[in-house]
Amino acid sequence: MTRLAAAAPVAVEGLTKRYGTVTALDGVSLSVTAGEITGLLGPNGAGKTTLLRILVGLARPDSGGATILGRPIADPSARAPVGFIPEVVAFPAGATLAEFLIFHARLLGMTRPAALSRVDALVARFGLGEEHDRAIASLSKGLRRRAGLAHALLGDPPVLLLDEPTADLDPVARRDLESLLVEEKRRGRAILLSSHLLLEMEPLTDRVAMLNRGALLAEGSVGSLLPTSHLVEVSLPDVPPALREATAHLLPVFHEGGRMTVATNDPNLGGEITRLLDGLGVRYDAVTTRRPNLRDLFFSLLEGKGSG
Amino acid sequence: MRSPILLLAGDTFRSLVSRRANVAMAVLLFGLLTVASCSLQLSGETVVNGQVVPIGPEERVGLAVGTTFGGLHFFGALLALFLLVPSLSGEVESGLAGWILVKPIRRETFLLGRLLGALLFLAAFLALGLVGLEVLLARYAGGMRAAPLLGWGILALLSAAYLAWGFLFALHLGSGLGGLTLLLLALAGAVVDFDVITRYFLSAPADAPAGGLLDALVFALRHGEGPPTAARAVYGVLYAVLPGTGNVHDLAVAVATGRALSIATDHVSLPVVVAGIPIAIVAARRALTRREM
Numbered sequence: 345m346t347r348l349a350a351a352a353p354v355a356v357e358g359l360t361k362r363y364g365t366v367t368a369l370d371g372v373s374l375s376v377t378a379g380e381i382t383g384l385l386g387p388n389g390a391g392k393t394t395l396l397r398i399l400v401g402l403a404r405p406d407s408g409g410a411t412i413l414g415r416p417i418a419d420p421s422a423r424a425p426v427g428f429i430p431e432v433v434a435f436p437a438g439a440t441l442a443e444f445l446i447f448h449a450r451l452l453g454m455t456r457p458a459a460l461s462r463v464d465a466l467v468a469r470f471g472l473g474e475e476h477d478r479a480i481a482s483l484s485k486g487l488r489r490r491a492g493l494a495h496a497l498l499g500d501p502p503v504l505l506l507d508e509p510t511a512d513l514d515p516v517a518r519r520d521l522e523s524l525l526v527e528e529k530r531r532g533r534a535i536l537l538s539s540h541l542l543l544e545m546e547p548l549t550d551r552v553a554m555l556n557r558g559a560l561l562a563e564g565s566v567g568s569l570l571p572t573s574h575l576v577e578v579s580l581p582d583v584p585p586a587l588r589e590a591t592a593h594l595l596p597v598f599h600e601g602g603r604m605t606v607a608t609n610d611p612n613l614g615g616e617i618t619r620l621l622d623g624l625g626v627r628y629d630a631v632t633t634r635r636p637n638l639r640d641l642f643f644s645l646l647e648g649k650g651s652g
Numbered sequence: 653m654r655s656p657i658l659l660l661a662g663d664t665f666r667s668l669v670s671r672r673a674n675v676a677m678a679v680l681l682f683g684l685l686t687v688a689s690c691s692l693q694l695s696g697e698t699v700v701n702g703q704v705v706p707i708g709p710e711e712r713v714g715l716a717v718g719t720t721f722g723g724l725h726f727f728g729a730l731l732a733l734f735l736l737v738p739s740l741s742g743e744v745e746s747g748l749a750g751w752i753l754v755k756p757i758r759r760e761t762f763l764l765g766r767l768l769g770a771l772l773f774l775a776a777f778l779a780l781g782l783v784g785l786e787v788l789l790a791r792y793a794g795g796m797r798a799a800p801l802l803g804w805g806i807l808a809l810l811s812a813a814y815l816a817w818g819f820l821f822a823l824h825l826g827s828g829l830g831g832l833t834l835l836l837l838a839l840a841g842a843v844v845d846f847d848v849i850t851r852y853f854l855s856a857p858a859d860a861p862a863g864g865l866l867d868a869l870v871f872a873l874r875h876g877e878g879p880p881t882a883a884r885a886v887y888g889v890l891y892a893v894l895p896g897t898g899n900v901h902d903l904a905v906a907v908a909t910g911r912a913l914s915i916a917t918d919h920v921s922l923p924v925v926v927a928g929i930p931i932a933i934v935a936a937r938r939a940l941t942r943r944e945m
Binding site: 397400401402403404420421422423424426428430432434435436438439447448450451452495 | 654656659660663667670743746747748750751752753754755756757758941944945
């Protein structure tokens, strides 16, 4: 573990995990910074959940390691400063929201009065007052996520690890949860959240780590990972060879079905390409210029990896 | 600040108490005590060590204690099998255990807490049975004569062993297959414990000297009647370790009634059962880790 990585609230280095012949994580290294939301992004099966389960001690790596606030994850005390929400939020039948939270607060070492006071504060903060004495298993998905977040914050942990926290939420519940996460970030917590919803995570995350089939494709701030300021997209029935030749110097160019995408820092390139298409006599549907996003980054990384 | 083991035990006990299965348990207990009450009012003759003797007060008490302890043992095993063990394996299989295990809590702490809670529940069931029996004995026989609490403690230890091995099987094999395995073992134990078979292999002669646990076993193996010593030794091991045998239960009854044991290995089974508990817990902990919980 490098000194710089070990200083981060969460530092992962060379983590590898295999299930039989499947490599779930392949030498992944990343770090999570305090006061930031880091998005652990990638498609289903990328290894996101495995990484989070290793960090909270539910799975063991085959090689590599990780530290949380400098403590190696093999030590159970490393989990003390961590709040975690699993992907599937199931609660025990028969317990009310308050009973569940109080029991878990006490497992964290709080006295009963301290647990009661902490639970009351969190329930009020997350708008769960009306659900205080309701069976926790009967809560709606949105309320369950909130209850999960309240559980994760019981011990006021400096690190939050959230597995697909917004995956099954409606837009309103998602927006509410996102604002709660931004609030927690501002309180200085280091937040690592996994998601396969690349576009929706973009406004929420300060940094991203992109995984695919267990391999880390990229890690860094969103701004630094997006290499250009603009994308010019040309929709056309087919990309003729003449057009490919004429745009070969405008790298990087991506072709996907009937669409050609050019990454550029020149905001006027769209006009130039339109003129080029007209000059070549190529039929096209539209030429649009927009800002690149995480989805573009992910596919460009996949393409780069494939061609490399 | 309370220990996590006690918190987990309390949580387990509370959740078990709130289940409807308790009603069935209360009915079983009532039925059991009714049978024990009938035993205390029996008259006529019975067979003791192959001899027909009139049923006296001693036999009536022995029968009532044996019936009650046997019933508590049997129903306790059923409770462990169908209520307590599935509650733990269900918690692990549904992922609910994850809420606890992502905290700075060791797996053995989690298992011990759950085991202790389940054991408290079983102990309460056993205690209700014991209190009921004491009331009956006070009413019909002037009270129990020997060491009922010690006998009750031995039954509780046996229950702890059932639970620990049940947890182990359920975590290794899943609740269905694990429960079935424990049930088959218990049935195998019941066969091994069948009175005729036991006496054929292990009966100690009537002149067996009093002595320590090991002395008793060695004497039974050397001087017992029937098959060769090696066969009796193998049988003795099975008799001692199989969870369904009534050996520990017999010991509990003997301690509670002050009667001597006719089978030498009854003395040896208890330490074997007690030693099996930590072994099962350690193995169950490994199963939890293997299941990534």
